[in-house]
Amino acid sequence: MSLEKVVLVKEDKGFKARDLIVYAVILLLAAVLFTTVFLTRDTNPLKGVKISVDGEAVFTYDFENDEYFKTAENIEIKEINGALFVTVRAHGGYNVFKILKSEREVCVTDSDCRAKTCTYMGVNDNNSVIHCATHHVKAEPLDYDADGGNIPFG
Amino acid sequence: MEKIYNIIMNKHSAFLVCALSAAFIFSGCGSAEKYGIYTNIPQNVITLTAGNFGFENKLETTSFIMQNSTPAPEKFTVKTEEFYAMNAHSVLVVAADFGNSETAERFDLLKSAVGELLLSLDLSLSATQTGSCVYNFNSAPAGSKVVVDANFYNALTAAKYMHSFTEAAYNPAVYDCVQAFGFLGADRPASVSELPSEEKCSALARVASHFSETELIAENGEYYAVKPLYTEFVEGKEYNLKLDLGGIGKGYAVDLIDGLLDEYGFEYGYFNFASSSMVCKSSAGNGNYTVTLRNPRGSGNYLKLLVNNAKISTSGDYFLSYILDGKRYSSVISPKTGKPIETGVITATVIGGSAAENDALTTALMVMGREKASVFVSEKLLDRQVVFVCEKV
Numbered sequence: 001m002s003l004e005k006v007v008l009v010k011e012d013k014g015f016k017a018r019d020l021i022v023y024a025v026i027l028l029l030a031a032v033l034f035t036t037v038f039l040t041r042d043t044n045p046l047k048g049v050k051i052s053v054d055g056e057a058v059f060t061y062d063f064e065n066d067e068y069f070k071t072a073e074n075i076e077i078k079e080i081n082g083a084l085f086v087t088v089r090a091h092g093g094y095n096v097f098k099i100l101k102s103e104r105e106v107c108v109t110d111s112d113c114r115a116k117t118c119t120y121m122g123v124n125d126n127n128s129v130i131h132c133a134t135h136h137v138k139a140e141p142l143d144y145d146a147d148g149g150n151i152p153f154g
Numbered sequence: 155m156e157k158i159y160n161i162i163m164n165k166h167s168a169f170l171v172c173a174l175s176a177a178f179i180f181s182g183c184g185s186a187e188k189y190g191i192y193t194n195i196p197q198n199v200i201t202l203t204a205g206n207f208g209f210e211n212k213l214e215t216t217s218f219i220m221q222n223s224t225p226a227p228e229k230f231t232v233k234t235e236e237f238y239a240m241n242a243h244s245v246l247v248v249a250a251d252f253g254n255s256e257t258a259e260r261f262d263l264l265k266s267a268v269g270e271l272l273l274s275l276d277l278s279l280s281a282t283q284t285g286s287c288v289y290n291f292n293s294a295p296a297g298s299k300v301v302v303d304a305n306f307y308n309a310l311t312a313a314k315y316m317h318s319f320t321e322a323a324y325n326p327a328v329y330d331c332v333q334a335f336g337f338l339g340a341d342r343p344a345s346v347s348e349l350p351s352e353e354k355c356s357a358l359a360r361v362a363s364h365f366s367e368t369e370l371i372a373e374n375g376e377y378y379a380v381k382p383l384y385t386e387f388v389e390g391k392e393y394n395l396k397l398d399l400g401g402i403g404k405g406y407a408v409d410l411i412d413g414l415l416d417e418y419g420f421e422y423g424y425f426n427f428a429s430s431s432m433v434c435k436s437s438a439g440n441g442n443y444t445v446t447l448r449n450p451r452g453s454g455n456y457l458k459l460l461v462n463n464a465k466i467s468t469s470g471d472y473f474l475s476y477i478l479d480g481k482r483y484s485s486v487i488s489p490k491t492g493k494p495i496e497t498g499v500i501t502a503t504v505i506g507g508s509a510a511e512n513d514a515l516t517t518a519l520m521v522m523g524r525e526k527a528s529v530f531v532s533e534k535l536l537d538r539q540v541v542f543v544c545e546k547v
Contacts, residue, residue: 116339119342127455129243138243150445152429
């Protein structure tokens with residue numbers, strides 16, 4: 001390395017006033033970007049889930065207070081590694097719902113229904129609903145308002 | 155200049171630039187480059203941003219109003235009835251003057267008619283219902299003449315037309331492919347090693363390519379379907395043509411239920427079949443229903459539509475899908491490869507015309523891919539409103 005380059009490298013060490021201005025601008029931009037993104041995030045997370053059979057509620061879970069209510073006898077509840085496994089028996093079959101507490105998500109892990117379509121569905125926001133057509137079982141957000149004016153589609 | 159160059163090239167600056175880029179990507183702003191929404195209304199291409207892709211407070215709103223309607227009288231109330239048939243949930247919503255006993259009785263008759271129709275369609279079009287026409291057709295040997303019913307005959311006639319209209323992008327003869335990838339009641343593969351082999355997919359795709367040879371016969375009030383003779387022998391098993399009418403059946407049902415709403419004299423309401431196909435009559439509020447299309451890659455919605463007196467269908471690779479080693483496998487199958495689509499079109503929605511056709515079209519657009527689909531829409535779907543979302547590759 002030539003002496004000229006060594007001098008240049010030495011001069012380049014440490015923070016200079018211009019460097020600090022550039023850093024400050026970049027950090028300011030990053031802060032603005034994060035603030036903008038967080039302010040526009042979904043501020044209406046899933047509060048709870050209601051499971052019903054033929055339109056009658058049989059189980060509800062409240063994510064906010066970590067509480068569940070069982071309103072029918074044919075419901076089995078197990079808690080494994082922070083997840084609730086709720087088995088609902090109806091119309092000669094069963095569906096196992098998995099409620100992930102920290103992720104605020106609900107899915108069907110097992111069912112003996114015909115096409116097992118319900119095992120591909122999930123509730124992770126206030127618009128999504130799980131239906132098992134064979135057993136007439138539905139899992140929906142506690143806040144779900146089917147007649148709220150909007151028709152969720154897709 | 156040299157000073158500025160040194161500042162820019164300084165390793166600390168480079169680190170912060172990297173940090174800023176990472177923040178940009180992780181914050182989701184990079185998704186503006188990841189997805190594109192294509193529609194023939196109001197313009198050809200709108201590039202999505204993080205703002206309107208996934209955050210409900212920034213939805214694009216587009217009106218798809220097929221004909222003007224007048225708001226219902228104030229005394230109208232809403233009644234809702236849910237149905238379970240064809241492996242799916244559906245909901246009938248009707249607004250009318252239910253204080254009038256004749257109207258209430260008429261609604262009861264409509265509910266019964268819809269229930270009976272869905273039951274009969276299950277026994278006709280469901281691939282998983284033992285003894286249904288599709289089940290019997292699929293169970294029969296190649297070349298068999300199978301007794302079917304009028305609904306099977308009509309739905310398959312529509313399917314054959316859509317197969318030809320979409321230049322085989324829509325092909326309902328992919329039942330074995332769909333099953334091979336773990337759908338329609340089959341066991342879902344737990345790992346990539348459990349996925350069907352390339353040889354099997356190709357063989358099943360060749361079987362499906364003979365769909366147009368399926369014959370339909372109507373004679374003396376009886377209906378028959380004749381299976382193609384073509385078979386493939388792969389991995390120790392013989393395969394002949396089998397149908398999955400899931401890509402047209404819900405739309406076909408919606409068309410018939412639209413007719414029932416007319417027949418029973420209800421002009422305010424909607425019938426939503428599994429959030430996949432729907433008929434919207436007029437809303438009792440301001441005439442329009444607000445339909446929100448689900449974000450295919452997250453929570454919330456990506457588009458809001460104001461709709462009245464129109465039929466809508468939508469398909470998405472997120473409906474029935476699973477992810478193995480970071481790759482999504484959906485039940486939407488490419489008839490050419492026999493494997494889940496990898497075209498980049500992740501959801502498609504078609505509005506206007508018949509729901510059966512729309513149902514098949516949404517699948518076809520996803521199979522076609524972005525470029526072919528946009529040409530197809532501009533040349534052949536001039537009477538429909540189409541929206542589809544692509545992953546940019």
